[in-house]
Amino acid sequence: MSSSQQPHLVVFTGAGISAESGIQTFRAEDGLWADYRIEDVATPDAWEHDPETVLHFYDQRRNQIRYAKPNAAHNALANLEKNGFQVSIITQNIDDLHERAGSTDVLHLHGEILKARSSVDSRMLYPLPKGGIRMGDLCDKGSQLRPDVVWFGEAVPRYSEACEIASTADLLLVVGTSLAVMPAAMLVDLVPQHVERIVIDPAAESLGRSDIIRLAMPAGEGVPMLTQHWLRKGHLWVPETLYPHERLN
Template sequence: MSSKNKIVVLSGAGISAESGIPTFRDANGLWEGYDVMDVATPEGWAKNPKMVLDFYNQRRRAVLDAHPNAGHFALAELEEDFEVSIVTQNIDNLHEKAGSSKVLHLHGEILKSQSSVDENLVYPIDGWEIKWGETCEKGSQLRPNVVWFGEAVPLFDRAIMEASFADIFVVVGTSMQVYPAAQLVDFISENVPIYVIDPKKPDMMGQKYDFHFIEKKASEGLIELKNILLKN
């Protein structure tokens, strides 16, 4: 077992937004002009799989061109002094690009494909495109390896396990409105400090927790947090 204190980070779209990756959806339920229900549900896939493939191919292209920002690097640098485990709602690979070694993708990974009949068949994608007609070993069309609305979140139990062992918990780039991820705080041990980085202080439920708010955007806030933790 590591003798280092364990930091568990729940990260969301706000940290990737600073690297130029648009956040998942705006107030109208749109994602870059598309109705979320058309491109992020099993029903949307059943209705128009070619459009869904094209949508994620374009997102994947943007991810491949994106670079980690100071927030991603601050988290990676914390591994020198802490055991750091990142549970992310993001489907990009910016945490890994920055050097973080332990990243759990709750909502899947856009740089991988999966079988449309067996979620356990997952493959790396060479380049930016899943082509229509590309199939898994069972002969079904490959789809993005992304958890859509209405689908189970298979890695949530592992995320709960990570949260339950946290000595310090960090929330960054997420409004804590997306479930089940928002429930992770319920599995943190009592008296574990929770640092919430958000330019607009979110309404965090359950004041029994030891909340510390850093009202800054993700990159600035994570640099500040790193300095706080290293001082302590």
């Protein structure tokens, strides 16, 4: 069966899926904000008042991501696609681990750290295969380059595109996110009403929503467990209980 004939799996991923690759999350107690205030490195005001500190912060993150490797969850999703499943990934993450694992249909809601963009024209993007961004690095229009990252207080330019993808889902899989960041978290409620939603996250039980199938486990355990079953069956399968691992043996 061709991928166009397969049911469409839409996967929504957050920081938790990359944490298992050693990438610090923003919200954990030992995460990135432990050493930086959001206001100082991730807002338009920070960029206006102290761009050098902002660039230094993202250079550190960029180096961390370059050394990280895709984990079992990234690889499992890529393997589904390689085996003919139609898989679209919407990620809040700014790393490229999904792509390095082999996934080809990936939308980055909050930008991509391995790209720079113009300060005056967000359509002007520049890959950063090595190094970082320095003061004085200019776009083709003569303006300072900045990280291709959506900061707090900025609009999410690709949100409408993500909504369109979500509306085509036959199954929604949410991985590694607490569903606390808006407007991204609203995507869970934008899939068609009949579509089942599965959340894999260690804190999934705290969501308190009976309309979501919750698997309280790390991404590196839960995603391969589900995808291996789908590969064996040859189609997407939706568990009926909160503990589907009992049925996957």
